Amino acid sequence: MAKVSINLATGSIQKEDIIVGIDLGTTNSLVAFIDPDKNPKVINDTGKGVLVPSIVHFGATGDVTVGNEAKEFLTTDPQNTIFSVKRLLGRAYVDVKNYQDFFSYKIIDDDSESLVKIKVGDKFYTPIELSGLILKELKARAEHALKTPVNRAVITVPAYFNDSQRQATRDAGKLAGLDVLRIVNEPTAASLAYGIGLDPEETKTIAVYDLGGGTFDVSILQIQNGIFEVLATNGDTFLGGDDFDRAIADYWIEKNNIDKYELANNRELTQQLRLKAEEAKKAFAHQSVFNEKLGDIWCTIDRNTFEELILPKVQQTITSCQNALKDAGLTITDINEVVMVGGSTRTGLVKKMVSEFFGRPVHDDINPDEVVALGAAIQADVLAGNRSDILLLDVTPLSLGIETMGGLMDTIIPRNSKIPTKAGRQYTTSKDGQVNMKIAVYQGERDLISENRKLAEFELKGIPAMPAGFPKVDINFLLNADGILKIQAIELRSGVKQEVEVKPAYGITDDLVEQMLMDSITNAKDDVNARMLIEAKTEAEQMLYTVDRFIEKNGRLLSDQEIADTKQSADELKTAIETGNKDQIHTKIDALNDLTRPFAERVMDVVIATAMKGKSIEGGE
Numbered sequence: 001m002a003k004v005s006i007n008l009a010t011g012s013i014q015k016e017d018i019i020v021g022i023d024l025g026t027t028n029s030l031v032a033f034i035d036p037d038k039n040p041k042v043i044n045d046t047g048k049g050v051l052v053p054s055i056v057h058f059g060a061t062g063d064v065t066v067g068n069e070a071k072e073f074l075t076t077d078p079q080n081t082i083f084s085v086k087r088l089l090g091r092a093y094v095d096v097k098n099y100q101d102f103f104s105y106k107i108i109d110d111d112s113e114s115l116v117k118i119k120v121g122d123k124f125y126t127p128i129e130l131s132g133l134i135l136k137e138l139k140a141r142a143e144h145a146l147k148t149p150v151n152r153a154v155i156t157v158p159a160y161f162n163d164s165q166r167q168a169t170r171d172a173g174k175l176a177g178l179d180v181l182r183i184v185n186e187p188t189a190a191s192l193a194y195g196i197g198l199d200p201e202e203t204k205t206i207a208v209y210d211l212g213g214g215t216f217d218v219s220i221l222q223i224q225n226g227i228f229e230v231l232a233t234n235g236d237t238f239l240g241g242d243d244f245d246r247a248i249a250d251y252w253i254e255k256n257n258i259d260k261y262e263l264a265n266n267r268e269l270t271q272q273l274r275l276k277a278e279e280a281k282k283a284f285a286h287q288s289v290f291n292e293k294l295g296d297i298w299c300t301i302d303r304n305t306f307e308e309l310i311l312p313k314v315q316q317t318i319t320s321c322q323n324a325l326k327d328a329g330l331t332i333t334d335i336n337e338v339v340m341v342g343g344s345t346r347t348g349l350v351k352k353m354v355s356e357f358f359g360r361p362v363h364d365d366i367n368p369d370e371v372v373a374l375g376a377a378i379q380a381d382v383l384a385g386n387r388s389d390i391l392l393l394d395v396t397p398l399s400l401g402i403e404t405m406g407g408l409m410d411t412i413i414p415r416n417s418k419i420p421t422k423a424g425r426q427y428t429t430s431k432d433g434q435v436n437m438k439i440a441v442y443q444g445e446r447d448l449i450s451e452n453r454k455l456a457e458f459e460l461k462g463i464p465a466m467p468a469g470f471p472k473v474d475i476n477f478l479l480n481a482d483g484i485l486k487i488q489a490i491e492l493r494s495g496v497k498q499e500v501e502v503k504p505a506y507g508i509t510d511d512l513v514e515q516m517l518m519d520s521i522t523n524a525k526d527d528v529n530a531r532m533l534i535e536a537k538t539e540a541e542q543m544l545y546t547v548d549r550f551i552e553k554n555g556r557l558l559s560d561q562e563i564a565d566t567k568q569s570a571d572e573l574k575t576a577i578e579t580g581n582k583d584q585i586h587t588k589i590d591a592l593n594d595l596t597r598p599f600a601e602r603v604m605d606v607v608i609a610t611a612m613k614g615k616s617i618e619g620g621e
Contacts, residue, residue, distance in 0.1 A: 019152045019181060019384050020142050021189070021376025024131060024169065026086040026240060027213025027343065028369065029054050031138045031153075032377035033146065034386070040193065040374040045141035051369060052141065056082045056133050058120045066137040074275065078104035078267040080120050084242060085134070087214045088116050088127040089172075090165030104267045108590060115164075117586060124586040126532065128168050132175030139176055151521070152179045154380040156372050158210065159185040159219045159233040164425075167411055174445075174524045179517060181383050182416050186210055187219035188228045189375030190341045194363055197223040204336045205231075207324070209354050209362070210372075211317060212342035214240040218321045220328040220335075232327035234320040239313060241281070241344035247309040248277035248301060256297050273297075281306070285346060307349045314350055318357050332359055340364040341371055396421070397513050400477055400485060400504060403440040403449045405430060406534035412477045415445065415517075424476035430542065432549070433465040437473060439489050443504050445520030447527040453516075455502045460489045462496045468545070479504075529582075536582040540573055540589055547596060554603045562599055569595050 021032045021040070028051035035041045042050045048068055057070040058080045065073070073081040082105055088096060092115055096107065106119040117124045135155075142150045155178075157169050166183050173180035187208030191197050196206060208219045217235030221228055252273060253263065263270060276299050280290040288303045325331065338358045345351060345368045355362050366374065381387055396419055401411040404427075413423050429437065437460045444452025463471050472492040479485050485504050490497045520527070547570055551563060558566075573588040580588070 017152060017384070018146060018148055018150055019154065019380035020150055021373050021378070021380045022135065022138055022153050022155045022173075023186070023189075023373035023376060024086065024135065024138075024155055024157070024172075025054055025212055026084050026215055027054060027242070028052060029134055029138055030370065030373045031142045032370070032373040033142070034377050034381045040377040040381075042370050042373055043142050043145045045145040048141075052134070052138060054083065054085065054134050056085070056130050058082075058123075064133060066133055074104075075268055075271045078271045079106065081105065082118060082120070082125075082130050084214050085118075085127050085130045087238065088118070089131060090127075090162065090168040091116055104271055108586070119586075119590075122587065123583045128171045129175065129528070131169070131172035132528075135173055135176035135178060139178060151177065152181055152380075154182045154184055154376045154383065155180055156184050156186045156189050156376050158212075158215045158217045158235065158237065159187050159230060161237070165237075167414060170411075170414055171528070174520060175528050177521060177524065179521055180416075182379065183414070184376055184379050185219065185230065185233075186341060186372045187217070187221055187230070187233075187339070189372045189379060190339050191221060191223065191228065191375065192378045193366055193371045193375035194337075194339055196337060196339070197226060197228055200226040205330065205334050206337040206339060207321065207335050207358060208339045208341060209317070209321070209345065210235075210341035211344040211350060212240050213344065214238070214242050216240055216317055216320070216342075218317065218324050220324050220330065231330070232324045234324040234327065236316070236320070239316065240342075241278075241347075243313050244281050244306075244310050244344065244347065245274055245277040247313070248280055248306065249273040251301060251305070251309060252277070252297065252299050255300075258297070273299075281347070284348070303348075310347070310349065314347075314353055317350075318353055321354070321357055332357070335360070338362045339371075340368055343369045396479060396504070398443050398453075398504070398516060399445055400441070400443055400455075400479070402475060403438075403442060405538045407449050408531055408534055409442055409444065409447060409449045409452055412475070413479060417479075420478075420480045422476060422478045424474055427473045427475060428469050429463065429466070429471050429473075430468055431545075432467050434468070434471075435463050435465055436461050437463060437489070439475065439487070439498075441485075441487055441500075441502065444516055446516075446523065447531040451519070451523075451527075455485070455504055456487065456500050458487075458489075458498055458500045460491065460496065460498045462494070463491050464494050464496075466493075533582045533585075536585040536589075537577050540577050540585050543589055543592060544570055544573060547592065550596075550600065550603075557603045557606055558599060566592075566596060 018033060023030050030042055030050050030052060032040055032042045044050045052067040053071045055067065055070040057065040057073040057077065070081060074083065096116060108117040108119055115126065117126055139150055153173060155169055155173055157166055169183055170180045187210060190208050191206060196204060203224045205222050208221065210217050215237045216239040217233055219233040220231045222231050272294055276294050280301055283290050284303045284306055291300045293299065335358055338354065338360060340362050345364065351362060351364065396413060396415060396417050399411045399415045400413040401409050404410045412425055413421060439460060440457040441455045442449050442452040443455055446452050460473065474490050474492060476488045477485060484501060486499060486501050488499045547566060551566065555563060569592045573592055576585045576588040
């Protein structure tokens, strides 16, 4: 493998290496680069189009199709065709359960805080793996079009994404064989595409309104001396053009008196209606009435009705604009520019309402589907050291994180984060009555802590004895401009606190950093497979622990048959932990979940009823 030169001060690499900009979207994804004339340009490989649908299809023989070809399977094989996976990145099931009917594929319902999994046939996939497949397709298209290897990228995310979602995006890139140099906020990328912020003398305050297929955010940015600062961001990671499609489809379902129960069991028709609704929405750009048939179903709607249906959703985005301005401490008159991003901003009502709210014309000259990817390519050019007109702040060369159950590394501060910086995450105990928590701090890019560099270890003592999952322990990393890392752990219920300081870069050479980065890309697939097996085993062990405790406490409320069935299912799960792969373990977890859920709910009802018996609820002063 070729050796790579890395500038530790900026995280940049040798100029010969092409760094692409990637917009990983909910509905469509695309990749851009800086052409020899120094212009950002989107890649259209072999005439397939610029936009790569963010869709993955799994065939019966194990073959995987991504993008344009996969889109055809949305209607013919919906249960094995994954779309809108960005909605699931870094999310737990409890975040998405109200939207389950939107997805035609099976999202595993364990009603817990653990990250979602998707079942296809007898295999289980994480949103990270699925996003990795989309990024792999983008990488392949870029390499084919540019006739050169593409190993490094800047990937954009909504400004609204939290740490977990950003880390999931990084992991997906790594799985696709990409070294993700920076995760960039989409509004920053869009501003760069319009040339806003390229002039170091320019000082501006701008609003970026981004309405894509599945996510919405509005960001207020202040640009000064070429530095972008996010003053405020507001939005909803579950709002987008998909909701416009759903509004039209629901309207047709009602008008045609389609039985919703029957529809729920007919995934093919659900998808056909969704796609026909998308067709109608796009048609309103040049016509006022849409009138087509889908089998025996009349799909008729006019533009006025469409605008009435989506008005509450668009109004929701305007409320977000108001909140963002309020959070930034600004008024409408302080905004110098308004930039429109995302395919859904083509909707006439959206443009009209945003322009009226800000009291000025909006920037929509650049294709709203492409603007973010073009800006990401400009940011990639900056990281390659090809531009001196944008200030690059110092960055941390390697990721910093802690050890979690099973010897895994949980990244708190990703590599290439600008410094000074601070980040944190919340953890809890895994055993009832646990009073101490070991916190081991590591530096590196591998999923297993055994492959990374240990920096420090300390124990948070004196956690009050509570049931597993009740204590809330905040772990915060503060990395200052001198590269000193302060780690703070605090149990929020009791205030128990512990701190330690380390110098992450101490005794580490540029060559070692380089080697660690290369190893992380080379071993990405093996690392992810190892991580997923460990996570599956950890989840299974936690479930067995919970089930044992449940039977111990509530056995008298269960029948002998229920207890026997539960113990048999638990034994099968124990066997899978010892001998199975991650899919077999998840299958047995799923089975135990399905078996115990009905009587767990019944027992809960009995417990609540007993607790409430003879008591009245009184209002307090």
